[in-house]
Amino acid sequence: MSRPDTPRPSRPSPAPGGSAPSRPPLRVMSVVGARPQFVKLAPIDRAFSAAGIDHVIVHTGQHYDPLLSDIFFSDLGISAPDEHLGIGSGTHGAQTGAMLAAMDEVITERAPQWVLVYGDTNSTLAGALSAVKLHVPVAHLEAGLRSFDRRMPEEINRVLTDHAADLLLTPTAVGARHLADEGLAARTVVVGDVMTDVLLDVRDRVAGSPSPIVAGMGLEPGSYSLATIHRAENTDDAGRLGAILDSLAGLGHPVVLLAHPRLVAKCSEHGIALADRGSLRVHSPLPYPELIASALAARGVITDSGGLQKEAFLLRVPCTTVRPVTEWVETVELGWNALVEPGPDLVRAACRPAPDEPAPQEAHPYGDGRAAERVAAELASRA
Numbered sequence: 001m002s003r004p005d006t007p008r009p010s011r012p013s014p015a016p017g018g019s020a021p022s023r024p025p026l027r028v029m030s031v032v033g034a035r036p037q038f039v040k041l042a043p044i045d046r047a048f049s050a051a052g053i054d055h056v057i058v059h060t061g062q063h064y065d066p067l068l069s070d071i072f073f074s075d076l077g078i079s080a081p082d083e084h085l086g087i088g089s090g091t092h093g094a095q096t097g098a099m100l101a102a103m104d105e106v107i108t109e110r111a112p113q114w115v116l117v118y119g120d121t122n123s124t125l126a127g128a129l130s131a132v133k134l135h136v137p138v139a140h141l142e143a144g145l146r147s148f149d150r151r152m153p154e155e156i157n158r159v160l161t162d163h164a165a166d167l168l169l170t171p172t173a174v175g176a177r178h179l180a181d182e183g184l185a186a187r188t189v190v191v192g193d194v195m196t197d198v199l200l201d202v203r204d205r206v207a208g209s210p211s212p213i214v215a216g217m218g219l220e221p222g223s224y225s226l227a228t229i230h231r232a233e234n235t236d237d238a239g240r241l242g243a244i245l246d247s248l249a250g251l252g253h254p255v256v257l258l259a260h261p262r263l264v265a266k267c268s269e270h271g272i273a274l275a276d277r278g279s280l281r282v283h284s285p286l287p288y289p290e291l292i293a294s295a296l297a298a299r300g301v302i303t304d305s306g307g308l309q310k311e312a313f314l315l316r317v318p319c320t321t322v323r324p325v326t327e328w329v330e331t332v333e334l335g336w337n338a339l340v341e342p343g344p345d346l347v348r349a350a351c352r353p354a355p356d357e358p359a360p361q362e363a364h365p366y367g368d369g370r371a372a373e374r375v376a377a378e379l380a381s382r383a
Ligand code: UD1
Pocket: 034, 035, 036, 062, 063, 064, 065, 068, 089, 090, 120, 121, 122, 123, 153, 154, 230, 231, 232, 261, 262, 263, 265, 306
């Protein structure tokens, strides 16, 4: 399973001169596979390196297009994966099953003291399930999120992962409450949100540089909405997907839709033309820094992505979410996110002005940008 071109992390040699051998560093294996997980991996990789943790990165290959994968490693300065499982796309069963079989092998071979899984994708569930059956402790980053919609594959993945894991690293007080309600309080630690860590860092880096949307598409800052739609609930049904695209095309200002491969695949399957029409301008997915620069210059964000809802909030850009529920309830409670159905509801919400800045005591529900350091400290304290 090892990539021939990636050196294995070295274990320290015994101390010279017969003195007591130094303790080998804590070995933690991160399992990632999909775009949002690479973003979360960036601050963790940096914090682990600073804490002297021997970090083994396993990429399952769930996302394989360079725009969804490699570019995140290079842009965010993440170490190259130590293992690449090359699993690719498939039905949930086929994809998760192939990952499970491959993970058994790499966990056995690499012998980590902890396996760290991220979020709610099929890669998360496979990493957690393989590790727990091999009696390797599992830590779940972004534990405790719930939509309470059991038809979502992500909801099943996160509930099962939380119940399998030994350490539940939750971003928010709401997440901790959900875990307590399920009898998991004793394993829970609130660490903040690692996406805040990376977002604040990248926001400062791109401040002042023009977004590719503004520079390349001739749009004025503050004039357009930035949109992404990819979830199964919105793309699997031709009628619903068509209604969403019609709503975007019918808005009174330009809408730049960053087309995830799943959206492209589903449009083609349903016979829906995914092309510029009305206000709609179709664009390929953006690398992370360019995405943040483009969201920052937008008048609003329209999405069904969990990460982008939160990023919009942190950037203080109004968000319109095409879903009946959200895991990130704080964004809605504070007035920066509206949950809508396609049609007039969506159009109205996407044209609303920005709300007031939250009161100082409510302004930072997603932490202070130092969550990854806390994750490193929690794992090190349990070595
Ligand atoms: C996955 C996660 C979702 C997350 C999203 C982020 C699951 C169940 N879902 O959804 O929670 O929000 O990642 O993007 O794990 N495809 C490509 N190239 C790629 C990857 C996918 O063309 O590199 C296409 C294929 O047609 C594939 C489809 O996208 O069948 C879906 O990919 P998949 O990894 O199953 O789920 P996502 O929709 O990306």
